[in-house]
Amino acid sequence: MKLFTKLLPLAAVCAVLSVPVQVAAQTKIPIKLGWTTTDGPTDPYAVGARAFAKALEQDPAGKVFDVQFYPNRQLGDEKALLEGLRMGTAQAAIITNAVTAQIEPAFLLNDLPFLYASSNQAYDLLDGEVGDMLAEKLASKGIAVLGYMGGGFRNMINNVRPVSKPEDVSGVKYRVMQSPMYIGMYESLGGNPVPMAWGETYTAVQQGALDGLEIPLSVIDSTKSYEITKYLSLTNHTFSVIEFLFNKRWLDRLEPAQRDAIVKAAEVATKEQRIVSDESARKLVSVLADKGMQVNEIGNPAQFREKVKPVYEKFRPQIGAEILDKALVEVQ
Template sequence: MKRRHLLALSAIVSAAFTFSMPTVASAQTVLKLGWTTADSPTDPYAVGAHAFKDAVEKLTKGSVQVQLYPNRQLGDEKQMMEGVRFGTVDSAIITNAVIAQIEPAFQINDLPFLYSNEAQAQKALDGKVGQDLSALLAKKNIMVLGYMEGGFRQMINNKKPVSAPADVSGVKYRVMQNPVFIDMFTSMGGAAVPMAWGETFTAVQQGTIDGLEIPIAVIDSSKMYEVTKFLSLTNHTYSAIELIMSKRSFDKLNAEQRAAVIEAGKQATAAQRIAVNKNEKALLSGLEKKGMKVNTVGDVSAFRASVQPMYEKAKKTVGESMVNQALDSVK
C-alpha cells in the first residue's frame, strides 16, 4: 500500500515538474513595440523597429523578446505615447511632432529649414541637443533610446507643384497636431488642417484636404501616390522619429538587460539611418514611375524668410537657450 502511495506521489511530482518546464522557458521578458505605419521593408518606422528587435534579442541572448505591432495596432501615436508614459505600452517609434505635444522643447527639431542635411541633424541629436531633450522627456517617465529618422519631409498635393512660398497659398495641407507645423503652413499662406494620421489618406482621397507634408519613404509605404499628384522636394523639415521606451517597463529589466536595451537602441538607430538614406533614392524614382510629378526646390531662401518669425516665437515656447544651442550646432 505504501509502495503504491509512493509511486503515485512520485508520478504527481514528475508531472508537476514536467508541467512547470514550459513556464521556465516562458520566463522570457516580452517588450511590445508599436508604430503607426506599414510593416514595409522600406518604411522608416518599420526598419527601425526590426533593427531594434534584432539588436535586443541578440544582445540579451534571447532573454528579452520584442514583439512588433505596426499599423496602429497599439493605437495612434498620441495614444501610444501616453501608454509609454504610464507603462501600458512598453515601447514605440513616434514622430517628433507628437512627442512635442507633451514636451514642447522637442519642437526645436521641427523648426523649418533648421537642418540643411542629415549629417547636421544627426550631430545635434547625438550631441548635447539630443541629450538635453532626452533629459526633459525622462522627467515624464519616457526614455529616448534613439533619434531615428524618417528622411526630410516634402510637400505633396493635388493642386500644383511648389517652388516658392506663394505656391503654398490657398492649398489645404494636412499637418500634424503640433503648433510648429500649423504655424509653418500658415506663415506661407497655406491652410493648415491639423489631423490624425489615421484619417489622412481618406481625407485626401475625398478632397477634404488638398495634400500634406511627409517623408518620401512614408509616401511610398502608405501609398499616398495613389491619391496625390504633385511631389515637391522642399526638404522643409528633418523628420526625427524617436525610439522611446516606458521607464516602468525598463525598470522591470535586470541590470544586464537594461544595458543591452540601451546599446540596442544605439545600434538600431545607426542601422536605421543608413538603411533609410539608401532606400530614399530608389523610392523617389519609383514614385515617379507610379505617376507622381516631382520637382526639386533648389533655392529655399524665400521659404526661410517666410518662416523666420517662427524662430522668435520658438524662443518663448522652447526656450531661447535651446533655440540658440540648436542654431549653433548647425553653423
C-alpha cells in the first residue's frame, strides 16, 4: 500500500524554502505527536505512538528525530488537533476516523454500520486500493496517512434484552454519538436513538432514562459500564479505525532517507498496534463476562446490514460511489 504519495521533489522544496534541507548531525528534529486519550499501557492510541517512537529510534536515519508525546488532549480535542496538524503546529497525530471524516467525507466509509465482519477484513481493505484512494483524497488537503490502526469494534449494551437479530433493537432507547450516521443506524433497526453528550450518559443509564448504549469493549471496562448494564451483545456494528497522520508539507521538506525512516516506522507501528488492540479486545470479552455481563454474539450480520441499507445510500454521495462500491465488493 502506498499511503504517502506525491511528495515534492527535493530540489523543488529547497528552491521554495531557500534553505538547505541537510540537518546538522547534532540537531534533533522534533516531532510533536498528539492524541486525546490517555498514555496508558493498553490505550490503542498510546500503543501506536510508543511503537512508532521505538521503531523510528531503531532506524539509523531516524535517530535525528525527537518524538515528543502529547496525550490527554494536551494539544486540544481531536478536531482542534487535526486542524493544528493541517496548520503545522503539530507534525503528527493519531485521530479517530469520525473526526478525520470531518476534513475528508470519504472517510465516512469506515463508520458505516456492519461494513466490516472482522478487524482483519478492515485491515485488508485499508491496506489495499481503497485505503490508498482515501489517503490520496486526504493528501490533497495537506495531510498524509501513514497508517490505519485499530481501536476495536463498538458493541451494544442494554438492560432490556440481548441483541441477536435486528428485531431485538426495536423500541430500545440507546445513547448514540451526536452523529447522523449513528442516529440513522438505530432508526433503521427500529431502535430509539438518543443523541447525548458522553458526560451525561452513565447517569442516564443508571437512572433508567436510557436502556443502553453502543460502546467499545475497552470503554465498557474503563468506565465500569458493566455495573449499570446487564446485556453485552457483540454486534460489532462499527469498527473503530484510527488514522496515523502527518503534516504532508513537513514530510515533503525532509531528506529522502529521513522521510523513508518515518514511513517505515509508521508501518511497523501500525502492525504492532493492530496486534495489541485485537488481543486486548479478545481478552476483554472474558473479563466483562467475569464481571457479571451476559455476553452473546449476533446470529446473522447480513440481516443487520440489510436493515441499515438506507444509511449506506444516504452517505453514498459524501463517500463517493467509486470508493463505496469497491469497498462493498471487497468485504463480501
